Amino acid sequence: MLEISNLYKTFNAGTINEVNALQDVSLSIEDGCFVCVLGTNGSGKSTLLNAVAGNFLTDAGTIILNGRNITRWPEHKRACQIGRVFQNPFSGTAPGMSIGENLALAAKRGGKRGLGWGLPASLVRDLRYRVKVLNMGLEERLDTPIGKLSGGQRQALTLLMASWLRPDLLLLDEHTAALDPKTASNVIELTEQIVTEGKLTTLMVTHSMQQAVNLGDRVIMMHQGKIRYDFRGEEKKRLKVPDLLYLFDELRRKDQIDTGVAELLVANYV
Amino acid sequence: MTLLIGSITIGLILALLALGSFISFRIFDFPDITAEGSFTFGAAITASLIVAGINPVVATVLAFAGGLLAGSATGLIHTRFKINPLLSGILVMTALYSVNLHVMGKSNVPLLSQNTLFTWFEKFSNIISGENAVVNLIGWSVPAKDLWTLFFCLLIIVAFSLLLLWFFRTNIGTAMRATGDNDQMIRALGVNTKGMIIFGVALSNGFIALSGSMLAQFQGFADVQMGIGMMVWGLASVIIGEALISENRLGLLIAGAVIGAVLFRLLVAIALRWGMNPNDLKLITAAFVFLALVLPGFMKQTKKIKLIR
Numbered sequence: 001m002l003e004i005s006n007l008y009k010t011f012n013a014g015t016i017n018e019v020n021a022l023q024d025v026s027l028s029i030e031d032g033c034f035v036c037v038l039g040t041n042g043s044g045k046s047t048l049l050n051a052v053a054g055n056f057l058t059d060a061g062t063i064i065l066n067g068r069n070i071t072r073w074p075e076h077k078r079a080c081q082i083g084r085v086f087q088n089p090f091s092g093t094a095p096g097m098s099i100g101e102n103l104a105l106a107a108k109r110g111g112k113r114g115l116g117w118g119l120p121a122s123l124v125r126d127l128r129y130r131v132k133v134l135n136m137g138l139e140e141r142l143d144t145p146i147g148k149l150s151g152g153q154r155q156a157l158t159l160l161m162a163s164w165l166r167p168d169l170l171l172l173d174e175h176t177a178a179l180d181p182k183t184a185s186n187v188i189e190l191t192e193q194i195v196t197e198g199k200l201t202t203l204m205v206t207h208s209m210q211q212a213v214n215l216g217d218r219v220i221m222m223h224q225g226k227i228r229y230d231f232r233g234e235e236k237k238r239l240k241v242p243d244l245l246y247l248f249d250e251l252r253r254k255d256q257i258d259t260g261v262a263e264l265l266v267a268n269y270v
Numbered sequence: 271m272t273l274l275i276g277s278i279t280i281g282l283i284l285a286l287l288a289l290g291s292f293i294s295f296r297i298f299d300f301p302d303i304t305a306e307g308s309f310t311f312g313a314a315i316t317a318s319l320i321v322a323g324i325n326p327v328v329a330t331v332l333a334f335a336g337g338l339l340a341g342s343a344t345g346l347i348h349t350r351f352k353i354n355p356l357l358s359g360i361l362v363m364t365a366l367y368s369v370n371l372h373v374m375g376k377s378n379v380p381l382l383s384q385n386t387l388f389t390w391f392e393k394f395s396n397i398i399s400g401e402n403a404v405v406n407l408i409g410w411s412v413p414a415k416d417l418w419t420l421f422f423c424l425l426i427i428v429a430f431s432l433l434l435l436w437f438f439r440t441n442i443g444t445a446m447r448a449t450g451d452n453d454q455m456i457r458a459l460g461v462n463t464k465g466m467i468i469f470g471v472a473l474s475n476g477f478i479a480l481s482g483s484m485l486a487q488f489q490g491f492a493d494v495q496m497g498i499g500m501m502v503w504g505l506a507s508v509i510i511g512e513a514l515i516s517e518n519r520l521g522l523l524i525a526g527a528v529i530g531a532v533l534f535r536l537l538v539a540i541a542l543r544w545g546m547n548p549n550d551l552k553l554i555t556a557a558f559v560f561l562a563l564v565l566p567g568f569m570k571q572t573k574k575i576k577l578i579r
Contacts, residue, residue, distance in 0.1 A: 086454070086458075095452065101447075101448075108459070111460070114442060115440045
């Protein structure tokens with residue numbers, strides 16, 4: 001279970017470029033829950049994900065995962081509990097190394113890495129078996145450098161790697177945004193399959209309202225560093241794309257009113 | 271012929287330097303100029319210890335340890351204090367110059383009448399082949415001790431190459447290669463990339479110090495200046511190896527670095543034999559590495575232009 005309370009993060013504090021990326025964000029996710037995070041550009045949705053993953057330390061607040069307070073843990077230490085897939089298909093795999101070696105690295109996620117053989121024959125058999133599930137014919141090409149594969153293939157492999165050892169939490173950061181529509185839908189299908197089969201607790205950032213409506217059991221909408229809407233249960237099931245569009249419009253309108261009011265104040269008092 | 275065998279022997283000794291450069295430059299893309307200091311550091315440690323009467327094997331092993339230490343310093347400065355790789359290396363290299371002078375006590379330590387690994391090789395030769403034995407090698411008569419020395423150097427370098435290849439295939443070695451290839455990815459898989467970089471740069475400098483240690487024993491002295499230009503020398507070897515192999519397989523790349531080091535040493539020996547001014551050596555080495563770095567990109571460009579026309 002993931003328990004985020006009163007999280008704050010400000011980038012470039014004290015400069016003109018100051019961004020309050022997270023402002024008092026609290027969120028609790030039960031085990032096995034699949035949460036989609038929606039938001040406008042700069043809403044803080046990716047920042048939230050990266051804060052949980054440990055890309056940076058937050059300014060205030062706590063993050064508790066499965067009873068362990070990971071707020072001050074470095075990124076690599078959190079990795080024993082967290083599996084990740086990135087927006088950029090090139091971020092999740094080592095291009096110069098073979099498919100087999102990449103998967104073998106993932107098979108040891110968060111574990112001790114000693115002087116044992118990195119790619120033993122027993123593991124290779126296991127790799128073949130599990131890569132076959134992807135249905136891409138990659139099981140016969142375990143020696144191929146991953147850099148030779150397409151973005152979609154790499155993203156599918158990254159998904160497989162992130163979930164190789166069952167993570168307490170799976171973080172997906174707009175992992176289909178850089179793919180063409182056909183490939184994206186394949187990767188989404190695979191995501192659903194992996195998450196459902198493993199009953200994984202998942203936090204997925206997405207820009208696609210369609211994905212948010214179709215997938216998962218909870219939708220969170222972020223705006224300007226805060227969680228504005230949170231739909232779950234029956235409410236989430238009834239949610240449709242036009243509803244979300246309407247909410248986004250409303251958020252934008254509120255912004256406009258805010259700036260309008262500010263102008264009014266300036267006109268009257270300055 | 272004696273000259274040829276001597277050149278190959280030095281080439282094999284410098285192949286350890288090439289392996290060190292391979293680790294920092296190719297595995298991590300870390301232009302590590304610490305090499306210039308740690309090469310001398312290895313030589314200085316070994317020479318001083320041997321003069322003090324320590325067993326040459328112990329002195330050589332301690333040179334390796336010294337290299338590890340120097341590399342860790344560079345790695346630490348780079349990762350903990352976020353100083354760029356080149357500057358971190360320059361800092362440690364500069365500091366090592368003083369350290370080396372302290373270790374040696376003077377700028378040059380001769381080893382001529384001392385027991386070194388190479389006097390052992392000679393003794394071995396005297397026992398096996400007889401004193402001052404001469405071997406007929408395709409028409410040339412060659413001192414047997416030179417051949418035995420070459421053989422032992424070959425043995426050492428093959429052993430270290432295999433060791434390195436094995437290491438890079440272990441769990442921790444695979445993680446090290448992944449750190450150089452995509453650090454974001456391997457951090458997400460739970461590897462402390464900072465620690466990995468420190469370890470890698472340390473290992474690289476261990477190999478380089480070992481190379482310096484063996485060269486000092488072979489040539490019979492350690493000199494505080496002997497590390498100058500060694501980083502580029504290592505790069506030249508690695509680049510020649512890659513040009514020869516032109517395949518991206520780990521075992522072949524390691525073999526390539528070794529062969530590159532020997533070939534480069536031979537090229538230099540031939541050039542010197544043909545009357546090249548030894549003072550120009552570093553200039554030509556630098557120019558060579560520059561061309562090797564620039565030519566592939568340049569050739570791609572001209573190909574493109576031709577296609578457009």
